[in-house]
Amino acid sequence: MPQYRYKAKQGPGKTIERELAAESRAAALAHIESRGLTPIWVKPVDGSVGKRHRVGSVRAGDITIFTRQLASMIRGGIPVMQAMHNIQDQTESSNLRPILEDVAGSIRDGCMLSEAIKAYPKLFPSLYVSMVEAGEASGMLDTMLERLADAREKEEESRRQVQAAMAYPVLVGIVGMITVVILLTFFMPRVMRLFDQSADLPAATRILLSMSGFLTNQGHWVVISIVLVAVIIRRIALMQTGRIMLDTALLRTPLLGRFLRDVEMGRFARTFALLVRSGIPIESVLRLSANTMSNTVLQGEVDTVRIRTVQQGIRLSSGLRSSVWFPPFFANMVSVGEETGRLEESLEDIAKYYEASVNRQGRIATALIEPLLLLFVGGLVGFIVFAMLMPIFELGGRLR
Numbered sequence: 335m336p337q338y339r340y341k342a343k344q345g346p347g348k349t350i351e352r353e354l355a356a357e358s359r360a361a362a363l364a365h366i367e368s369r370g371l372t373p374i375w376v377k378p379v380d381g382s383v384g385k386r387h388r389v390g391s392v393r394a395g396d397i398t399i400f401t402r403q404l405a406s407m408i409r410g411g412i413p414v415m416q417a418m419h420n421i422q423d424q425t426e427s428s429n430l431r432p433i434l435e436d437v438a439g440s441i442r443d444g445c446m447l448s449e450a451i452k453a454y455p456k457l458f459p460s461l462y463v464s465m466v467e468a469g470e471a472s473g474m475l476d477t478m479l480e481r482l483a484d485a486r487e488k489e490e491e492s493r494r495q496v497q498a499a500m501a502y503p504v505l506v507g508i509v510g511m512i513t514v515v516i517l518l519t520f521f522m523p524r525v526m527r528l529f530d531q532s533a534d535l536p537a538a539t540r541i542l543l544s545m546s547g548f549l550t551n552q553g554h555w556v557v558i559s560i561v562l563v564a565v566i567i568r569r570i571a572l573m574q575t576g577r578i579m580l581d582t583a584l585l586r587t588p589l590l591g592r593f594l595r596d597v598e599m600g601r602f603a604r605t606f607a608l609l610v611r612s613g614i615p616i617e618s619v620l621r622l623s624a625n626t627m628s629n630t631v632l633q634g635e636v637d638t639v640r641i642r643t644v645q646q647g648i649r650l651s652s653g654l655r656s657s658v659w660f661p662p663f664f665a666n667m668v669s670v671g672e673e674t675g676r677l678e679e680s681l682e683d684i685a686k687y688y689e690a691s692v693n694r695q696g697r698i699a700t701a702l703i704e705p706l707l708l709l710f711v712g713g714l715v716g717f718i719v720f721a722m723l724m725p726i727f728e729l730g731g732r733l734r
Contacts, residue, residue: 337379338362342371353379359443378440378453396427397457398486400434405479414475415441433457446470461605461622468612478612485608489601492689499700503707510711517718519553522546525722538721574630581631585659593695598627599664600688602636607681617644635659663687 338359341351350371356362359376366373400421407417418438422431433454440450448466451458458466462482469478523546535543549556570576585591605626609619617640624636639653639660651669654660664684671680 338376339379340366340376341374342366343374344371349374358439359445363444376444377449378445391429392427392433392457394486395490396425396430398483398490400425400430401479401486402483405476405483408479409476414447447475460625461609464614464618464622465609465612468614472613481608481612485604488604488689492597492600492692495693496696499696503700503703506704506707506711510707510714513711514714514718515549517715517722518542518546518549522718522722523550536721536724538717539725542718542721577630578634581629585629585631589699593692593699594629595632595659595661596688596691596695598629598632599661600685600692601626602632603664603681603685603688607678607685610681611678616650632659 336357337353337355339351339353340362341349344350354362354365356365359378362376363373366376403421404414404417407420408414412420415438418434418441422434422438425431425434436453437447437450440453441447446467448463448470451466452463465478465482466475469475472478522542567580571580584594602623605623606619609622610616614622620636620640620643624633624640627633627636635657639650639657642648642653642656643650649669649672651665651672654665654668655662657665667680667684668677671677674680
C-alpha cells in the first residue's frame with residue numbers, strides 16, 4: 335500500500351508531521367481529518383506510489399511521444415487529467431498504459447503532475463520533473479512540455495546516428511570473429527589430419543596449427559578470462575574511485591577522448607539552454623545539467639563550477655575558464671551570452687557546434703574504420719585459408 339507523508343495542525347498552535355499508509359491521497363486526507371487534524375499538505379513518499387508497475391520495458395521514445403501529445407492537448411484547452419486518460423486510451427505501449435493510469439489517479443487525488451510522476455524516476459528523471467514544476471508554476475506547462483519533447487527528440491536522433499554509424503563495423507567485426515573461430519576450431523583440425531605425419535609443414539601452417547590447438551584445447555579459458563576481466567571492470571566502474579579512474583582514462587584517450595568530451599559538451603549545453611530558457615535558478619540549472627552527463631569526471635567539474643559561481647559570486651564564464659576539462663570555446667561563448675543578455679541563445683549555438691562536431695567525427699571514424707576492418711578481417715581469413723591450402727599445394731607438387 336502506498337505511503338504518504340503529511341503535515342497537519344493539531345490545535346491552534348501545534349503542528350505534527352507523520353507518515354501513514356493509504357490506498358490514495360484522498361483516503362489519506364480522509365483518515366487525517368477523521369483524527370481531528372487539519373491537513374496542511376499530503377505528499378506520497380518517493381517510490382511508494384506506482385512501484386508495482388515495471389518501467390524497464392518502456393522505451394524512451396514512448397515517453398517522448400507522451401510528452402508531445404500531452405503538450406498538444408493542454409495547449410488545446412484539455413485538462414491535464416482528461417489528457418492523461420486520452421493518451422492512455424490511444425498509446426500503443428501496453429507497458430506505459432498502467433503507469434499513465436496510476437499518474438492520472440494521483441492527479442485525481444489532488445497531486446500536481448510534477449508530484450505524480452516522481453513515483454517513476456527511471457521514466458521521468460529530475461530534469462523532467464523540474465521542467466514540469468517550472469511549467470506549472472509559470473502557467474506555461476504546454477510550452478515546457480513542448481521544449482522537453484524537442485530536447486528529447488534531438489538527443490534520441492543523435493543517439494540513433496551514432497548507433498547507425500557503428501552498426502556496420504560492429505556487424506563486420508562479429509561476423510569476422512565468428513568466421514575465424516569456426517575456421518580454427520572446426521575446419522582446421524579436420525584438414526590438418528592429412529598432414530599429422532608430416533614434419534615439414536610451412537611456417538604459416540605451423541603457426542595456424544598452434545593457434546587452432548590453443549583455441550580447441552584452451553578456448554574455454556579464453557572465454558572465462560574475457561568474462562572475468564569484464565566482471566572486474568564492471569565492479570571497478572561501480573565504485574566511485576574506480577569510475578573516476580576509468581572516466582579519466584577515457585577522456586585522456588587520443589581521438590576517443592575528444593569525441594566523448596564533445597558528446598558530453600553538446601548534451602550539457604543543450605540541457606543548460608533548455609533550463610535557462612525555462613527560468614529555473616542557475617544553481618538548479620547547473621545541478622540538473624550535470625546529471626545529464628554520463629562521465630563522472632565532467633559531472634564533478636560542473637559541480638565545482640556551480641560551487642564557485644554560487645558561493646563566490648563569480649560569473650559563470652569565469653568559472654568555466656578555470657575548469658580543466660571545459661574548452662576555451664565553451665567559456666568564451668558563455669561570456670558573449672552573459673554580456674549580450676542572450677545566454678540561452680549562446681548555449682544553443684554551443685550545442686549545435688558540438689553536435690555537428692560529433693556527427694563529423696562519427697562520419698570520419700566510420701569512413702576509416704569500415705575499410706580498415708574489412709581489410710583486417712579479410713586478411714585474417716585469407717591467411718587462414720592460405721595456411722590451410724599451402725600443404726595441399728606442396729603435396730601436389732611433390733606428387734608430380
